[in-house]
Amino acid sequence: MPSAAERTRTLVHSTCSSVLLLTGLHGVRPEQLEPRLRNVGPEGDLFLLFPADSPAVRAATHAQDDELSAVLEITDVAPVSVPQRIRGRAWVTGWLTRVPGLAPPGSMTLRLETKEAYVDDLWGASAVDPDAFTAAEPDPLVQDEPELLQHLHTHHGEQVRALCGLVGAAGRGGMKSVTPLALDRFGLRVRFQERGGHCFDARFDFPEPVADLAQLRAAMRRLFEAATD
Secondary structure, three states: OOOHHHHHHHHHHOOOEEEEEOOOOOOOOHHHHOOOEEEEOOOOOEEEEEEOOOHHHHHHHHHOOOOOEEEEEEEEEOOOOOOOOEEEEEEEEEEEEEEOOOOOOOEEEEEEEEEEEEEEEOOEEEEEOHHHHHHOOOOOOOOOHHHHHHHHHHHOHHHHHHHHHHOHHHHOOOEEEEEEEEEEOOEEEEEEEEOOOOEEEEEEEOOOOOOOHHHHHHHHHHHHHHHHO
8 A cells, every 4th residue: 555655746746737825815716826847856845837927936936035835736636537536635735935047938946845745535534744755756657547547448448347246245236337546556446336326446456566567567467367267
């Protein structure tokens, strides 16, 4: 199971949408506070790229030497259509400052010095220690996961549906849909929707964590073989 710090780092490095929350801003549309890029520095601080004229940059400029607190909120939405599509959220709280000279023309990099973090996702809800966040690594499949789930859903629907046979009595009845919901180095999570409308998730762990796509293909092949035996 990935730690809360690893899950938060994975969300930061993912393609999930995010918004920078700042108090005192009025008349600002949410899309104006969405960073173009985000990354994590060696000390665990977040580096966020914004247009140079964005409200976030103006706020950081006006704050100057004053401490400007901010929260980066990341929302994880399943890349395939499933009931209850939001898979989780993470919040990273800290102090916001400008970092001149680290952005292309017309842009500005803002540094969010990480003070607190929190994640609430399919694994559960947990606070994240800043030191643990700094030391954590994102999941190696994070950039490929959306495309992988879409591929499973579109081209391997029957094999995914065969996983009903591995979930015991709850899976033997008729299912309205069986959809791959999440994928990481530890395994595959699938959402089952019964014909009556009730949904439940099942987790299919790999025998050992995978490190790359080649190992993932082998692990998925073994999982599908187990479902059809």
